[in-house]
Amino acid sequence: MKHDPHASPDRITRRKLSDQVFDRLRDMMASGELPPGAAVPSERDLMERFGVGRPAVREALQHMHTMGLITISHGERSRVNELSANSVLARVDDVARMLLSSEPEQLEHLKQARRMFECGLVRVAAEKAIAQDVRDLRELVGEQRARIGDAEAFVTADMAFHTRIAQISANPILMASSQAMLRWLFEYHGGLLHWSGNEKVTLQEHDEIVDLIAARDADSAVRAMQAHLDRSNPLYHHPAV
Known part of the structure; x- marks a missing residue:
């Protein structure tokens, strides 16, 4: 993408919904609302809480799993991982x-x-x-x-x-x-x-x-x-x- 020298520095860039869901969940972990070992809310609960569709929630959860922030287990609720220098x-x-x-x-x-x-x-x-x-x-x-x-x-x-x-x-x-x-x-x-x-x-x-x-x-x-x-x-x- 070419840089537009005339673009306003205050211009708002639209972000993917899944990225915004990811940020919200990360904030919930950082604040202690979702501590290590806690079950992550269901996809339906997250959809209702954030007002987004299932694809955005699933993509955000998969991103968190890939980063090691949560563990997704088939047939079970996802859980927040305990982070350490070793695990990172x-x-x-x-x-x-x-x-x-x-x-x-x-x-x-x-x-x-x-x-x-x-x-x-x-x-x-x-x-x-x-x-x-x-x-x-x-x-x-x-x-x-x-x-x-x-x-x-x-x-x-x-x-x-x-x-x-x-x-x-x-x-x-x-x-x-x-x-x-x-x-x-x-x-x-x-x-x-x-x-x-x-x-x-x-x-x-x-x-x-x-x-x-x-x-x-x-x-x-x-x-x-x-x-x-x-x-x-x-x-x-x-x-x-």
């Missing part, structure tokens, strides 16, 4: 994987973002960790050590270690973002560590990171994490490479 980021998993598959250069951008992110997380961990956090991290390194020879289990344990560092922040957005990045990278990690011969080096680096967190040496913990990721990042590569 999980909705983009498939799109993120498609992006990484179709544009391999995006993987380098993801690794760069993760490096910056993890270094920030380990600094917070070194500043906030309590004795139980350190014990959990040491236990996770021990579990990872026991997984040498099983590539998938070793990588899963690796993810658990980094996830536990993120949990020390007690920030749900940081935790969810960390887990999302790890999920997306896992797509390209596969069994590479099994034959790469880097398992023992990885474990030594994890031990060092835990020691520095325990010592509350934030600057050294950041440097150790940087070195760890700089060494391990080349192991994450596009399958076509």
Whole structure:
């Protein structure tokens, strides 16, 4: 559509009825009128309340379902979902994987973002960790050590270690973002560590990171994490490479 330079800035643009129904329902959720777990009013009730036809209501509800705001179950009333940082980021998993598959250069951008992110997380961990956090991290390194020879289990344990560092922040957005990045990278990690011969080096680096967190040496913990990721990042590569 060509822009009309003479058009009034106050001109009202007509919007689809379904978009307006969507906005009304979203406002009802935000205000608490429709809290998490609540049943969404029936299509007939919504038609009467908003003065619109069934197609507009159904399109709005389907849009909400696609966005993860509600769950539509056959034969049952739709219900409002409880939103969290994890659930929101999980909705983009498939799109993120498609992006990484179709544009391999995006993987380098993801690794760069993760490096910056993890270094920030380990600094917070070194500043906030309590004795139980350190014990959990040491236990996770021990579990990872026991997984040498099983590539998938070793990588899963690796993810658990980094996830536990993120949990020390007690920030749900940081935790969810960390887990999302790890999920997306896992797509390209596969069994590479099994034959790469880097398992023992990885474990030594994890031990060092835990020691520095325990010592509350934030600057050294950041440097150790940087070195760890700089060494391990080349192991994450596009399958076509």
